[in-house]
Amino acid sequence: MTLRHAILGLLSKWDATGYDIKKEFDDFMSIFWHSHLSQIYPELNKLETEELVTSRLIPQEGKPHKKVYSITDGGIEEITNWVGSPPEIPKIKDSFLMQVFFMDNISVDQVIFQLKYYQGVRQKRLDEMKLTVQEAWKSIKERQTMTPRLLMSSAVLRRGLEQEVQYIKWCEETIQLVEACKSLWDPDASLDSVLPFEEAKDLMEEYFNAAVGLEED
Template identity: 60%
Template sequence: MSLRYGILGFLSKWEASGYDIKREFDDVMSVFWHSHLSQIYPELNKLEKEELISSELVPQAGKPDKKVYTITRKGREWLMNWLLAPPEAPKMKDVFLMQTFFMDNIPVGEVLLKLQMYKKERQQRLDKMREIIQIRWESIKERNVMKARILMSTAVLKRGMEQEIQYIKWCEETIRLVEACKNLWGKEEAAQTQNTYAETEHAEVPFPTAVSFSEVEDIFLEYFGDLIDDKGRNR
């Protein structure tokens, strides 16, 4: 449902084609929302049938006519009602965290590799956001204009950057945690385990090893830092 309000939000300030809207979703909106053209065009059709937006064909020299959408009065009312309504509680779906939860099923070498690769992906996202905000910053200075939409979209970018920085930090800390507790994946050396896994598609992981918590308590306390209440510390 939120996709339609994102579209209405874009059209609240200017008319746009489906491609223009997709480009906006790929820019700042990518911080918190991802959408394909295959999702945007059906939603545009629904919005037009519900008379929340209207469209017209705009002639283009040497190109097919472009369909441009505009928000209607009814659509603006729907958008305002949505903006003023209490926000829904976030429903988190993080595939990588789901995978991480069950990584005791794969060799420790693969665990470390996946964490390192994912850290790299999040760093690339952060670099992209920094590039976007740099371009926007230069554009704002050049035009010497500030609007409420620019202000609030910049706030969203800041939140997205903070989120990526925190995710990268979590990856780094978790890599150190796993490296300090490699023996929990079995008695074989991590290198042997990784080589064995690479040789066959479904290689078995060495039987997991259990140790007393006291052996890893200091490692855990360092990992969680201030997130654990002092009462839970066994000093």
């Protein structure tokens, strides 16, 4: 039921085609949503039969015709109600964290490789996002205006950015921890090469305290 609100929310800002909506999803909104055209088009149809949106056909030369959707008063009411309704904690599906959770099944070197690889992928994403922010920031300064709309989308953008920054930092610190605890993986290690528990404990405490105070007694 959230896809309809993603669509209505966008149409409360501008008129748009299904294709436009998809581009918006893939661009800025990818921080918190995604969807395929094959899901967007039927949803727009449903919204039209429910009279939350209306459409008009716009013929184009050389390109396929456009079906431009506009929001109705009913649609505005629906999206406004939803935005003000009690928020829920989204149920996460993070397949990489799941891989990490089961990484005791592979070698330390593989673990470190996976973490480094993922860190790189996230870094690339962060770099792209930073470019977007800088462009947006430039145009805001040129226009010399600040609006609630800009404010709220900036809040979302900051959340997206800091999420990337923090994931990268987590990768880094986890690589360090695993590197320091390497000998735990080796069952054939001689006793003096095995990590003593006290040392592991200290490393872990440091690792946790870098992110959250555990205030334990």
